Amino acid sequence: MALDKQQKLEIIKKFGANENDTGSPAVQIALLTARIKYLTEHFKEHPKDFHSRRGLLKLVGQRRKLLRYLKEHNFEDYKRVVTELGLKG
Template identity: 40%
Template sequence: MYLTPEKKIEFFEKYGESAVNTGSSEAQIALFSYRISHLTDHLRTNKKDFSTQRALITLVGKRRSLLDYLKKKDINRYRAIIKDLNLRR
């Protein structure tokens, strides 16, 4: 299993304020980014897995909308998460 509960807690501790704050935008963006990278690697070897491709496109859209929300609310937090996760843009 690629995403264990311990790994999730690690993301929430690092990017959220605490391990129990699972709803912070930064933590959600970091979690989506991890899942996107995993699905991208999977699709490199399994090119015809179209259900995974659809899930990847959905995750990218969710991450984009969270990034847009964060950019509108607090530009400094947006720039910090972009720099920390090495996202383009």
């Protein structure tokens, strides 16, 4: 797994309403982004790892759905998450 417990707690603290808020879309998007960044670096070293590439594509799709949901339901959080994570640049 890409993230250790401490890194996850930092992301949850930064994007969540409190330290137990792991289900909000903003936290989920931030955690998915961290995993996507890790896998992207992994593929630079292992370009033929097609099984993990499929997992990466699933993560990207899941993040896209969560971003669409957040944009429709809470635009202010959407703008904050996109700018802090550097998405849609």
